[in-house]
Amino acid sequence: MKTTCLINNYNYAYFLPEAINSALNQTVNFDEIIIVDDASTDNSVEIITKFSHKDNFKYILKDRNQGQLSSFNEGFIAATGDLIFFLDADDTYESKYLEYALNFYQRNRECDFLFCAYQKFGVEQGIFLEDESDLDLGYSVLKTLCLGEWIGSITSTLSMRREIANKILPIPYIDDWRVRADDCLVWGASVVGAKKFYISKPLVMYRIHKSNNFHNSKSSGKNISFEYKRLLKRSAIFNYLMQKNSLNLPLLLAHYSLNELKTIPCPKIKDFSLYLKIIFLLEKNIYWKLKGIILLFIYFFEVLKAGKLNSQNSKLKII
Structure with a gap:
């Protein structure tokens, strides 16, 4: 390269x-x-x-x-x-x-x-x-x-x-x-x-x-x-x-939010809270809003059980 x-x-x-x-x-x-x-x-x-x-x-x-x-x-x-x-x-x-x-x-x-x-x-x-x-x-x-x-x-x-x-x-x-x-x-x-x-x-x-x-x-x-x-x-x-780049926001934000979250192998609690915020505040379809929130919490416990939750604090400063 x-x-x-x-x-x-x-x-x-x-x-x-x-x-x-x-x-x-x-x-x-x-x-x-x-x-x-x-x-x-x-x-x-x-x-x-x-x-x-x-x-x-x-x-x-x-x-x-x-x-x-x-x-x-x-x-x-x-x-x-x-x-x-x-x-x-x-x-x-x-x-x-x-x-x-x-x-x-x-x-x-x-x-x-x-x-x-x-x-x-x-x-x-x-x-x-x-x-x-x-x-x-x-x-x-x-x-x-x-x-x-x-x-x-x-x-x-x-x-x-x-x-x-x-x-x-x-x-x-x-x-x-x-x-x-x-x-x-x-x-x-x-x-x-x-x-x-x-x-x-x-x-x-x-x-x-x-x-x-x-x-x-x-x-x-x-x-x-x-x-x-x-x-x-x-x-x-x-x-x-x-x-x-001919881009548009997807219609079903809850669905795409969960899929985007899953591209992070070891997500942090902050990541879950951000996608929860997107689904709760911005998803217009009530069915997908509720479904998205439920699926997000299910995925959170799956990650927690698998030991893949990143517990490191971000932006550490070592002097």
């Missing part, structure tokens, strides 16, 4: 060499590394061109600053890989990241979208785990469309098969996603039917610094206006992707 690393950069000249070198110095080489510079005003271009002699290195220098989603769009259009990896210019890969991820894709042929644990460094330190074990997260179309579930992680931990990325990118709403465009990748992959997997090994170094847009914007989650605008932007993305 041919691999592409897409690095997006804007005014991160100070961090950029580390990011590029971490992609170049993998134990298994990327077939191509494409860096998209979003019209930086620092000396990023000077640094980028110093790597131009590398055979697997390409770069795109934009003449206008348009934000992160725009960089994703242009990078993907230029990419030729079967597997697409994303890297922010202020983060770095562990040297065995690609080797480990490539082996994972080869062992798990159903894997469409992969993300991993990461290690924070800089002004904060620690390891961030979604779970202590590798996970097959199944499909999440209904969880995402109906409840807005966000099943993924930061940009630099994300990769996906080309056929999934092609269903998502390019996305036209670049002004809405100048930052936090990884939301488009995470939500988008679920909407278009990607089967998601998680690696519990921290293979990415996530830099925390005063200019870190994602980390510093988390406090905005308490801002009602910010969340409302984000909800509107999410709705626009969902509508666009459904039209682009």
